[in-house]
Amino acid sequence: MSGNTYGTLLRLTTFGESHGLAIGGILEGFPAGVKIDVEAVQHALDRRRPGQSHLTTDRKESDRVEFLSGIYEGESLGTPIGFTIHNSNQKSKDYDKLKDVYRPSHADYTWDAKYGRRDHRGGGRSSARETACRVVGGALAAQLLSKVSTTAFVHTVGTITIEKSYSELDLSQVDSNLIRCPDPETAQRMQAYVEELKAEGDTAGGIIQCVIRGVDPGWGEPVFDKLHAELGKAMLSINAVKGFEIGSGFQGSRMTGSEHNDRFDSLGSTITNYSGGVQGGISNGEDIYFNVAFKPIASIKKKQSTVNKEGEIIDLEIEGRHDPTVLPRAVPIVEAMANLVLADFVLRARVSKLQ
Amino acid sequence: MSGNTYGTLLRLTTFGESHGLAIGGILEGFPAGVKIDVEAVQHALDRRRPGQSHLTTDRKESDRVEFLSGIYEGESLGTPIGFTIHNSNQKSKDYDKLKDVYRPSHADYTWDAKYGRRDHRGGGRSSARETACRVVGGALAAQLLSKVSTTAFVHTVGTITIEKSYSELDLSQVDSNLIRCPDPETAQRMQAYVEELKAEGDTAGGIIQCVIRGVDPGWGEPVFDKLHAELGKAMLSINAVKGFEIGSGFQGSRMTGSEHNDRFDSLGSTITNYSGGVQGGISNGEDIYFNVAFKPIASIKKKQSTVNKEGEIIDLEIEGRHDPTVLPRAVPIVEAMANLVLADFVLRARVSKLQ
Amino acid sequence: MSGNTYGTLLRLTTFGESHGLAIGGILEGFPAGVKIDVEAVQHALDRRRPGQSHLTTDRKESDRVEFLSGIYEGESLGTPIGFTIHNSNQKSKDYDKLKDVYRPSHADYTWDAKYGRRDHRGGGRSSARETACRVVGGALAAQLLSKVSTTAFVHTVGTITIEKSYSELDLSQVDSNLIRCPDPETAQRMQAYVEELKAEGDTAGGIIQCVIRGVDPGWGEPVFDKLHAELGKAMLSINAVKGFEIGSGFQGSRMTGSEHNDRFDSLGSTITNYSGGVQGGISNGEDIYFNVAFKPIASIKKKQSTVNKEGEIIDLEIEGRHDPTVLPRAVPIVEAMANLVLADFVLRARVSKLQ
Amino acid sequence: MSGNTYGTLLRLTTFGESHGLAIGGILEGFPAGVKIDVEAVQHALDRRRPGQSHLTTDRKESDRVEFLSGIYEGESLGTPIGFTIHNSNQKSKDYDKLKDVYRPSHADYTWDAKYGRRDHRGGGRSSARETACRVVGGALAAQLLSKVSTTAFVHTVGTITIEKSYSELDLSQVDSNLIRCPDPETAQRMQAYVEELKAEGDTAGGIIQCVIRGVDPGWGEPVFDKLHAELGKAMLSINAVKGFEIGSGFQGSRMTGSEHNDRFDSLGSTITNYSGGVQGGISNGEDIYFNVAFKPIASIKKKQSTVNKEGEIIDLEIEGRHDPTVLPRAVPIVEAMANLVLADFVLRARVSKLQ
Numbered sequence A, B, C, D: 001m002s003g004n005t006y007g008t009l010l011r012l013t014t015f016g017e018s019h020g021l022a023i024g025g026i027l028e029g030f031p032a033g034v035k036i037d038v039e040a041v042q043h044a045l046d047r048r049r050p051g052q053s054h055l056t057t058d059r060k061e062s063d064r065v066e067f068l069s070g071i072y073e074g075e076s077l078g079t080p081i082g083f084t085i086h087n088s089n090q091k092s093k094d095y096d097k098l099k100d101v102y103r104p105s106h107a108d109y110t111w112d113a114k115y116g117r118r119d120h121r122g123g124g125r126s127s128a129r130e131t132a133c134r135v136v137g138g139a140l141a142a143q144l145l146s147k148v149s150t151t152a153f154v155h156t157v158g159t160i161t162i163e164k165s166y167s168e169l170d171l172s173q174v175d176s177n178l179i180r181c182p183d184p185e186t187a188q189r190m191q192a193y194v195e196e197l198k199a200e201g202d203t204a205g206g207i208i209q210c211v212i213r214g215v216d217p218g219w220g221e222p223v224f225d226k227l228h229a230e231l232g233k234a235m236l237s238i239n240a241v242k243g244f245e246i247g248s249g250f251q252g253s254r255m256t257g258s259e260h261n262d263r264f265d266s267l268g269s270t271i272t273n274y275s276g277g278v279q280g281g282i283s284n285g286e287d288i289y290f291n292v293a294f295k296p297i298a299s300i301k302k303k304q305s306t307v308n309k310e311g312e313i314i315d316l317e318i319e320g321r322h323d324p325t326v327l328p329r330a331v332p333i334v335e336a337m338a339n340l341v342l343a344d345f346v347l348r349a350r351v352s353k354l355q
Helices: A038-048 A108-115 A121-126 A128-144 A171-176 A184-200 A227-236 A327-351 B038-048 B108-115 B121-126 B128-144 B171-176 B184-200 B227-236 B327-351 C038-048 C108-115 C121-126 C128-144 C171-176 C184-200 C227-236 C327-351 D038-048 D108-115 D121-126 D128-144 D171-176 D184-200 D227-236 D327-351
Strands: A011-015 A022-028 A065-067 A081-086 A149-157 A206-213 A241-246 A264-266 A288-294 A304-308 A313-316 B011-015 B022-028 B065-067 B081-086 B149-157 B206-213 B241-246 B264-266 B288-294 B304-308 B313-316 C011-015 C022-028 C065-067 C081-086 C149-157 C206-213 C241-246 C264-266 C288-294 C304-308 C313-316 D011-015 D022-028 D065-067 D081-086 D149-157 D206-213 D241-246 D264-266 D288-294 D304-308 D313-316
Touching (some): A011 D022, A022 A128, A022 D011, A022 D022, A038 A065, A038 A327, A081 A128, A081 D022, A081 D081, A121 A128, A128 A327, A149 A171, A149 A327, A227 A288, A227 A327, A227 B227, A227 B241, A241 B227, A264 B304, A264 B313, A288 A327, B011 B128, B022 B128, B022 C011, B022 C022, B022 C081, B038 B065, B038 B128, B038 B327, B081 B128, B081 C022, B081 C081, B121 B128, B128 B327, B149 B171, B149 B184, B149 B327, B206 B327, B227 B241, B227 B288, B227 B327, B327 D327, C011 C128, C022 C128, C038 C065, C038 C128, C038 C327, C081 C128, C121 C128, C149 C171, C206 C327, C227 C241, C227 C288, C241 D227, C264 D304, C288 C327, D011 D128, D022 D128, D038 D128, D081 D128, D121 D128, D128 D327, D149 D171, D149 D184, D149 D327, D206 D327
Antiparallel strands (some): A011 A022, A149 A206, A206 A288, A241 A288, B011 B022, B022 B081, B149 B206, B206 B288, B241 B288, B304 B313, C011 C022, C022 C081, C065 C081, C149 C206, C241 D241, C304 C313, D011 D022, D065 D081, D241 D288, D304 D313
């Protein structure tokens, strides 16, 4: 009830502070009989791993997932899948000096307001390290969604943006560059921009776009748990996310109804797709696509002023190894959360009618 | 589990098709001992009511809420608050011809895909009529949040937008015009635009902004149930919503970390508020503000082509009385959902630490 | 979260105080496409109705269920089924004098301890009147369980008990006498005993047995939500219930393993059925049977001493019309709760494996 | 949703097959600021451990709990408490011959019916080994319940039973003998009986009684989640449990209302306690006491007939090291589940009224 669980039928519960012994989770409600490719899970985790390139943090963490239960002879048992990821990086020397300091735009102050105490080493539970467990859960969820493909990519970094529709991009090329942008020319400019900010000790925000193909009509619930409402919650629960839009999104609010309506060209197929594949909270079989806005990371190296627990204004220089942008590493997290949402709905779809 | 309930500790479950006998709901988990102002609930409902002005639908519905339980001698009992709203408008002649037609960008097709059947009269359960129950629940939730003020207003209609920050507006003036825009000059232009579209049988989308003041630091959960993730889900679950952003939102993703960080000027107070009052998923005591993007209503009067159940392309002219824009009537719905989210979190905050 | 909802996939939420305007509920998660026999629901409610005979309370309440949503053209829509039952008996003169009195073995004192206030008229929410809503929900659940038969009957009143196994009884005869005991001779003695207690202003407890046939192997969850654990919770949540046992129950704890083990005589069939149709929390296809112990009703007419809010010991004579025993009217409640449990599990069984 | 979680605000989710790498769990919703005595948790686990004496299984398992998160500098953080218990005993040679056999009164057949596959090594997830995780969760819950004492003990083995009320026993003496019966003379007879059965390769059932002192009035929910309904579910979810009764239980159903009513002798205190400390589902401040009936363990060494997957009747001799009775080892499990229930309700009590 303290919000460490995502999902209704397929439920991922995670645990772990960034500098404790381990992080991990339990994926519950995963049906029996699904073939499990453990290497595919590890591959997803590798895409989120720190230290992949000079565009991310230099911290080296191997991040190996260890499955403890729920999988037997290569198949899911229907029982909870328990897993852990060891925290190799428990040295918290860098963080000791942050014990009594509230960093700007971090969760330090709000955490103390809520709990009265915190594990100050590296953000503890509010660290984005927690999202590694989501990647594990999402990669398992993807194996339940055999007909669905979910592809996220970096769409915008700062003001540098892909000027095309996703349908004009080759989405198989997302991993062909360090920034995970499938448009090579834009990727180059994004990379140069991030390198520049990194040199200044500054950080960049941006937008990740996600495209989901192969969803049958009929997934989603029509009232509070609309498909895009759950996608929105799932994305907004990722660290640093400040915005979500599906289909035409904010731009669509400028259009008129006669422009915006997606007319059918046959039963189950529409000419345009301003809806983003969801109507009335339920999938219509068209591509689902949405944008996720990430703020720039708050851990900058530039000197800034802040406040300590005594309320004194002090100078702050954050040490340690931080990412100049979260975007490339957030791509697998967006995919993971999307797949957790979809896998939950594919199960929920089994109980909505008599047969 | 079919998504007709919102909330964890404070739970609103709604029922009702638009043209059945009644709609209604149960608000469960509402603490005992709260003074209940029934007229304030009815007032919120009146702001959502059809037929308020020529800018909304001409349908006249009185929409009186009747409380059946949970309130005794002017106070909440701690028991479930059951309520109904009679459906005065059950004549569905207008809808009979839609029985076998899938209207563009409506839930008709997706609903059939999910359930294999539907109450075709007026949208049934997918009609925005369901949101009347949310307004009742939210107005009760507001009475639990005595120190909090939640104000939503129409920020943008089509391309006509308020060019100021909310802090420069007089939010007490939201209801001073039919469009519910607190900037009088902008309101006038919005109104003219809506009247123009109405004459053409077309519809407008737009953006509602919501500002919440008086939230203590420490509300929200740090992982999946972040305060803004729940706000996002709540807003995206409202009919016609396609986007949500909190604080700096999509614009903030263009900034650098050194620009975007909200520096403290004293303990518990920040100079800027790009975060929108939430850091790490938990409130920090600053104003919470967010934008909600609404698509233009799909029920246009202009003739359009569509498909029927047999897959034939047919001409469609939607009759009945529909809103040229949902925005003025959606203002109390946004407030209601925000208050349901906050009231849930104020209860959840009671159990996060030992004392 | 305040415990007014039963179930996981199929969820019944109830509301209503005994002397408010109405009681009612929402059954959510009921699949689309189930043929609904509204008269069968009313019939179940009639079996629970007060004033059926001189063995129950003399209060006359017609208890008509009104369905407000979720059913259309004789079938379930897949949307929430909302319903109300009007409280005809709102005169609470009898209860005014109980305003500041804590009746022995009632919920008066504990309710005040929990909520700090209560609707003192007739027990308010703690009245067994709430169970009428369970009967409605359970009667709908039964219509989802087309192959299952659930039969409860009065097995014991005070010390008068059926000395046979249920398999020797004609369970179609439950309603052939006022006490709802399918063994005619025992029924007669039970009736005489209840009449005698009624004359003395006293009340009787007893045991209801319930037999469920037609459950497929594989329903139930193996850990916390074992089939019999949910049945136990469901039964213990009925007013006045103090005990539950399945299969061999308390008697079985006296046996040895070699006596108690249910040996197979073929695949899926056992010679004995000490397990009561459930092994490891999951149904095995044999009959499910269990006993439910009801304490004698606390509302006796005999004068007794009690305490008021000021802590003074006072004499109490409870007026009003109360049942000398709950047992005959509790039979449909036991069946209703059993059917709610089973219908939830039949839906849960749909998501436990890949195909 | 597959029933591997217990609780509403305080939620224990467990994972693990008996012969996988590890079992473990996540305790979520545990408030921040509780001093944690890790040794007390290990002590509870030692009381459940196999191989404690010749009255339990000879299997030696060290069962050390390792905490991975949620505890920092001796206090709870308010974050999920993740933990694992290594499975030292993974050799499953004994079980290979059981791969295609359905043992009588085990979950083998029902498991296959539900999931279509199972980890046949030692019962997998249906093994009572899972309860070790409950003991960990319950021992943590006890540390939240500082004013409450929960004491379970063996009350009956087969037909040998304590003939006194718990109030006449010295409950500090539960661990003074191997059988965990606080009545020394009865304990001796119980022990002799178990030794006798063990020699024959047979097993004994029995009853555990549990007494809870120090619960404030006002814990519990009045409708579906009655305090004793949750206790009942919690107990019935323990392997081998077939019955539950609170207070006067099944015996109380033989009494009349005038005998059974618990009269007050002052405000908040009753002369008798047939209610078992709960009225209307809510605690009244008196002792809570209840009985839990355990069937004899199904794993007997005596030769018995059974069926295999092909439906053939075969002879079965179960090898391996099994308990002649579960009762002494079940004592800490009963306490653990009771404490999980109570800790959940102490948190729920925080949100039932305004202040």
